Amino acid sequence: MDMKRVFLKLSGEALAGPKKTGFDEDTVKEVARQVKISVDAGVQVGIVIGGGNFWRGRTSDAIERTKADQIGMLATIMNCIYVSEIFRNAGMKTEVLTPFVCGAVTELFSKDKANRYFEEGKVVFFAGGTGHPYFSTDTGITLRAVEMDADCILLAKSIDGVYDSDPAKNPDAKRYDTISIQEVIDKKLAVVDLTASIMCMEHKMPMAVFDLNEKDSIANAMQGKINGTIVTV
Ligand code: UDP
Numbered sequence: 001m002d003m004k005r006v007f008l009k010l011s012g013e014a015l016a017g018p019k020k021t022g023f024d025e026d027t028v029k030e031v032a033r034q035v036k037i038s039v040d041a042g043v044q045v046g047i048v049i050g051g052g053n054f055w056r057g058r059t060s061d062a063i064e065r066t067k068a069d070q071i072g073m074l075a076t077i078m079n080c081i082y083v084s085e086i087f088r089n090a091g092m093k094t095e096v097l098t099p100f101v102c103g104a105v106t107e108l109f110s111k112d113k114a115n116r117y118f119e120e121g122k123v124v125f126f127a128g129g130t131g132h133p134y135f136s137t138d139t140g141i142t143l144r145a146v147e148m149d150a151d152c153i154l155l156a157k158s159i160d161g162v163y164d165s166d167p168a169k170n171p172d173a174k175r176y177d178t179i180s181i182q183e184v185i186d187k188k189l190a191v192v193d194l195t196a197s198i199m200c201m202e203h204k205m206p207m208a209v210f211d212l213n214e215k216d217s218i219a220n221a222m223q224g225k226i227n228g229t230i231v232t233v
Pocket residue numbers: 012049050051052055056057058068069070071072073075076128129130131132133134135136137138139140
């Protein structure tokens with residue numbers, strides 16, 4: 001896999017560290033340290049962050065789904081602003097783009113603008129998902145990675161790859177070194193949600209899954225060294 005322009009997905013829970021909710025500064029500082037190694041080496045890095053450390057649209061029955069999803073999208077923006085600031089503190093230049101206007105808080109996404117920022121050596125945060133309810137940040141990252149001609153999507157997870165069954169339940173579960181996106185879809189392995197999987201297949205966007213908590217895993221992945229699973233197209 002080429003690694004000139006890579007998109008990294010962090011789940012909201014990943015930012016929360018052991019607390020599982022809110023932010024864990026040490027966890028995010030460690031992510032920043034590793035991303036900086038790649039940025040300093042000239043890799044263009046786009047970041048998408050989930051919102052699960054604050055809110056998930058589908059978990060509330062009390063309010064209408066569209067509104068619940070809007071809260072979820074705002075949660076992803078809070079996450080991006082936080083991580084962007086920690087990245088700046090670590091010595092990187094950053095921009096936070098959203099698919100809808102947030103006043104002076106973020107900038108409105110456009111491909112030209114994002115390209116310009118990448119060329120300036122900035123880490124670009126694609127916050128707010130797709131901007132539409134009933135989608136996820138999985139679809140958000142796929143959409144932006146395809147649109148921005150990224151080389152691949154890196155999924156830093158709390159598990160070290162894609163397994164044929166849940167290793168928490170099945171001690172004999174086997175990890176794939178590589179697997180095709182078609183097989184991921186056929187076997188319902190849920191690397192990313194189905195909408196995002198279909199889009200990756202249609203637009204030939206490879207992915208890699210690895211353990212966020214393994215030492216130097218992000219820095220290694222951005223150099224093409226994946227200790228996990230590569231999802232081929
Ligand atoms: N969300 C949305 N549209 C998007 C991206 C996210 O409505 O394009 C909302 C949705 O409510 C989701 C929440 O934001 O539950 C957090 O996003 P994430 O992808 O972390 O959700 P998860 O898949 O963990 O529920």
